[in-house]
Amino acid sequence: QRRVVIVGAGMAGVQTAVALREQGHTGPVLLIGAEPHQPYDRPPLSKAVLLGTAEGSAFDVDFEALGVDLRLGVEVAAVRPDAHEIDTEAGPVPYDVLVIATGARPLTLPGTEGVRGVHLLRTLDDAERLRPVLAGKHDIVVVGAGWIGAEFTTAAREAGCAVTVVEAAERPLAGSLPAEVAAPMAEWYEESGAKLLTHARVAHVEPGEVALEDGRLLPAGAVVVGIGARPATEWLAGSGIALGRDGAIVADDRLRTSAPDVYAVGDCASFPSARYGERLLVHHWDNALQGPRTVAADIAGEAQRPYDPVPYFWSEQFGRFVQYAGYHPVADTMVWRGDPAAAAWSVAWLRQDALVALLAVGRPRDLAQGRKLIESGTPLDPGLVADPSVPLKSA
Numbered sequence: 138q139r140r141v142v143i144v145g146a147g148m149a150g151v152q153t154a155v156a157l158r159e160q161g162h163t164g165p166v167l168l169i170g171a172e173p174h175q176p177y178d179r180p181p182l183s184k185a186v187l188l189g190t191a192e193g194s195a196f197d198v199d200f201e202a203l204g205v206d207l208r209l210g211v212e213v214a215a216v217r218p219d220a221h222e223i224d225t226e227a228g229p230v231p232y233d234v235l236v237i238a239t240g241a242r243p244l245t246l247p248g249t250e251g252v253r254g255v256h257l258l259r260t261l262d263d264a265e266r267l268r269p270v271l272a273g274k275h276d277i278v279v280v281g282a283g284w285i286g287a288e289f290t291t292a293a294r295e296a297g298c299a300v301t302v303v304e305a306a307e308r309p310l311a312g313s314l315p316a317e318v319a320a321p322m323a324e325w326y327e328e329s330g331a332k333l334l335t336h337a338r339v340a341h342v343e344p345g346e347v348a349l350e351d352g353r354l355l356p357a358g359a360v361v362v363g364i365g366a367r368p369a370t371e372w373l374a375g376s377g378i379a380l381g382r383d384g385a386i387v388a389d390d391r392l393r394t395s396a397p398d399v400y401a402v403g404d405c406a407s408f409p410s411a412r413y414g415e416r417l418l419v420h421h422w423d424n425a426l427q428g429p430r431t432v433a434a435d436i437a438g439e440a441q442r443p444y445d446p447v448p449y450f451w452s453e454q455f456g457r458f459v460q461y462a463g464y465h466p467v468a469d470t471m472v473w474r475g476d477p478a479a480a481a482w483s484v485a486w487l488r489q490d491a492l493v494a495l496l497a498v499g500r501p502r503d504l505a506q507g508r509k510l511i512e513s514g515t516p517l518d519p520g521l522v523a524d525p526s527v528p529l530k531s532a
């Protein structure tokens with residue numbers, strides 16, 4: 138029975154362990170994680186855990202019952218594929234099969250690393266440091282109007298903090314959504330009572346203050362930086378395992394890396410998508426749930442289809458449930474479903490009349506049906522897609 142070692146005890150690592158047992162792998166499974174905490178889920182960190190309405194978000198997984206050997210607080214420093222060994226502070230650990238699930242690390246704002254009062258939001262420790270900041274109702278400057286920036290702003294406004302959001306681009310979510318779709322979402326910031334400054338860049342952070350490049354000074358009891366994340370793969374330097382320019386491990390359509398018996402899954406790995414004709418690097422929860430099933434099936438020797446998911450994620454921001462499925466850059470047509478000034482609306486992206494992506498705001502049924510339609514590629518009538526009273530599946 139082959140010994141499987143999984144590095145990284147986040148969603149993807151934990152799900153790999155669970156999926157291995159589901160697939161009938163009976164050999165030893167060792168799960169190693171750098172964080173000292175019982176493995177936990179990240180999405181609640183910018184929502185209930187941040188607001189203190191949930192204590193934690195530990196996964197409901199009984200590792201002992203699964204026969205998974207869990208080693209926490211252990212950082213893996215290197216891998217030597219030729220020797221089939223990884224290196225930890227406690228010495229080398231041999232593997233027959235290695236699964237890399239080290240996730241991503243948030244980008245820092247240059248010059249502010251280690252500055253007091255400047256926060257990131259990736260780990261449980263980060264969330265715990267931010268809780269008293271919210272409770273203290275400080276003036277907060279949020280850098281970056283992306284998904285994390287929007288969710289953090291939502292929580293901070295709910296806690297009664299004064300929030301100014303500094304965004305370098307001309308709109309929120311500039312890297313994710315086209316301008317006309319992001320426009321109504323920008324208004325949510327003002328509506329919540331936060332101030333959104335676009336085309337704005339931080340020059341430097343002083344105690345209690347953020348200076349912008351245009352000279353403006355913003356009061357800041359705390360600064361929260363949400364400007365994206367990069368695969369946590371520095372430790373693979375020199376291993377010979379191929380990395381892309383984005384820092385992601387270059388995996389194939391079964392999530393195998395360039396080294397024999399080494400897989401990569403979750404936020405740390407990119408994979409080729411035949412569906413979209415591109416290599417994708419997905420930093421969302423659903424990918425860290427689906428990918429491990431492919432990895433476990435391949436390790437267990439089960440025949441399976443290539444890993445080519447319809448990407449999916451959700452975000453809870455400004456009292457709205459935002460969901461997205463698919464990949465819109467490959468679309469030729471964009472269709473509004475409903476009025477973006479209303480509480481609920483969707484946007485559909487079509488390619489030759491087949492749905493390729495869908496953004497749903499407060500319309501979970503659109504999302505559920507849309508996801509299946511993207512999967513099946515069924516042609517739709519764009520006129521009916523534009524009518525929010527017609528179920529998507531009937532369009």
Ligand code: FAD
Pocket residue numbers: 144145146147148149150169170171172178179180181182183211212213214238239240241258259260285369372402403404405419420421422423425449450451452453
């Ligand atoms: P991670 O969760 O990053 O886990 C990787 C683990 O590996 C970490 O614990 C890390 O400490 C460990 N590790 C790293 N290097 C080493 C090493 N060398 N040795 C040992 N261990 C190591 N997605 C959504 O779809 N919807 C949401 O609403 C949503 N909300 C989010 C809110 C927040 C605050 C954050 C941070 C993310 C959110 N996401 C959301 C994204 C989602 O949580 C991630 O896509 C998911 O956590 C990825 O799982 P992962 O296991 O690949 O990586």
